[in-house]
Amino acid sequence: MSPRLIAILMLAVSATAMATETTTEAGVEQIQTGTEAAVEMTEEATQQAEVVVEDAVEQTQAAAEEMVEETAQEAETAAEQVQDAVEETAAETTQETVVEEMQTETEAAVEMTEEATQQAETVVEDAVEQTQAAAEEMVEETAQEAETAAEQVQDVVEETAAEVTQEAAAEEATGEVKEQAEAVTEVPAAETEAGIEAVDVAEPSDIAKDAAALETADSSDIQAKLATCAACHGADGNSAIPQNPKLAGQVPGYIADQLMKFKSGERENALMAAQAANLTDEEMLAIDAFYSAQQAQLGAISEDMQEQALIGEKIYRGGEPTMSISACMSCHGPSGKGIPVRFPRVSGQHIEYLEQTLLAYKTGTRKSDVMNSIAFRLSEQQIKSLSIYMHGLK
Numbered sequence: 001m002s003p004r005l006i007a008i009l010m011l012a013v014s015a016t017a018m019a020t021e022t023t024t025e026a027g028v029e030q031i032q033t034g035t036e037a038a039v040e041m042t043e044e045a046t047q048q049a050e051v052v053v054e055d056a057v058e059q060t061q062a063a064a065e066e067m068v069e070e071t072a073q074e075a076e077t078a079a080e081q082v083q084d085a086v087e088e089t090a091a092e093t094t095q096e097t098v099v100e101e102m103q104t105e106t107e108a109a110v111e112m113t114e115e116a117t118q119q120a121e122t123v124v125e126d127a128v129e130q131t132q133a134a135a136e137e138m139v140e141e142t143a144q145e146a147e148t149a150a151e152q153v154q155d156v157v158e159e160t161a162a163e164v165t166q167e168a169a170a171e172e173a174t175g176e177v178k179e180q181a182e183a184v185t186e187v188p189a190a191e192t193e194a195g196i197e198a199v200d201v202a203e204p205s206d207i208a209k210d211a212a213a214l215e216t217a218d219s220s221d222i223q224a225k226l227a228t229c230a231a232c233h234g235a236d237g238n239s240a241i242p243q244n245p246k247l248a249g250q251v252p253g254y255i256a257d258q259l260m261k262f263k264s265g266e267r268e269n270a271l272m273a274a275q276a277a278n279l280t281d282e283e284m285l286a287i288d289a290f291y292s293a294q295q296a297q298l299g300a301i302s303e304d305m306q307e308q309a310l311i312g313e314k315i316y317r318g319g320e321p322t323m324s325i326s327a328c329m330s331c332h333g334p335s336g337k338g339i340p341v342r343f344p345r346v347s348g349q350h351i352e353y354l355e356q357t358l359l360a361y362k363t364g365t366r367k368s369d370v371m372n373s374i375a376f377r378l379s380e381q382q383i384k385s386l387s388i389y390m391h392g393l394k
Contacts, residue, residue: 259272
């Protein structure tokens with residue numbers, strides 16, 4: 001309560017007391033005057049009170065609005081904090097979920113690793129068993145090959161002895177021809193010497209085979225067949241194309257044997273099958289006799305290939321014991337001239353032809369009971385070295 005209002009009330013109380021004590025007319029007038037004054041003061045106080053109330057209401061409203069605004073800001077801040085807390089909680093929950101998933105995946109990976117390890121152990125055990133079985137089979141095959149090689153060596157010894165005998169007979173025949181040449185003056189000297197040279201150059205077996213073939217084959221037809229062969233293998237059998245084999249000086253009987261295999265399909269080659277299809281056995285023998293009588297052009301090894309040639313020489317002459325490969329010369333001879341009819345001459349052949357042939361044996365695209373297993377064990381580099389060395393054999 002304001003001081004003015006208190007004063008007004010006190011005046012009113014005083015006036016009432018005076019009215020009670022004073023009964024005179026003057027006291028009544030004073031009372032009336034005091035009452036009027038009190039009423040006026042009451043009205044003024046009321047007006048002032050209203051103003052104070054209005055001011056208080058305005059202040060209260062302003063304070064309330066300010067409080068509402070502050071409360072709204074605090075509420076907004078609290079909401080943001082709650083949202084942050086929710087997000088942090090969600091993140092923590094997500095991390096826990098991720099950790100759980102990772103743990104689950106790790107456990108699954110461990111299980112898969114254990115299974116893979118067990119499978120690997122099983123595969124290794126199977127591989128070991130297969131390797132042992134293959135090794136035993138290889139040992140057995142090697143033993144058989146060694147036995148076959150021994151038989152072939154024995155055959156070579158016997159054939160060499162026969163050739164020595166034939167050479168002695170040829171020398172004797174040559175002596176007789178010379179005696180006849182001296183005795184018969186009607187025959188020109190040049191023709192006689194040519195006949196002697198022909199006897200010296202040709203082996204008796206070649207002469208017999210060539211004569212037997214030419215007796216049953218038409219010479220004009222043979223010349224036509226040879227002209228066809230010359231397109232790939234050269235007129236004298238010394239092919240100028242590195243991928244085509246040289247036929248000159250090949251062991252007697254080998255070319256005829258291969259032509260028969262081309263014709264029958266036992267050896268697959270589309271070009272040669274077509275060429276051999278129209279050949280008779282007699283024509284094949286005649287072609288064989290012609291090329292086996294020709295002089296082979298030998299090869300030479302360049303300086304940059306010398307090291308590779310040395311590697312090839314070790315394999316050709318000593319084999320590869322670590323891989324159960326016998327020496328190549330056991331079948332093809334120390335100088336690479338081959339063994340009739342089965343094992344061809346390899347000396348002087350083109351490097352490219354020898355290499356592609358060995359690779360064909362290695363992959364199985366060319367079949368051979370002996371060569372497939374041998375070439376399969378050789379590396380491509382070893383095949384290259386062998387090809388270089390055989391090219392330079394003399």
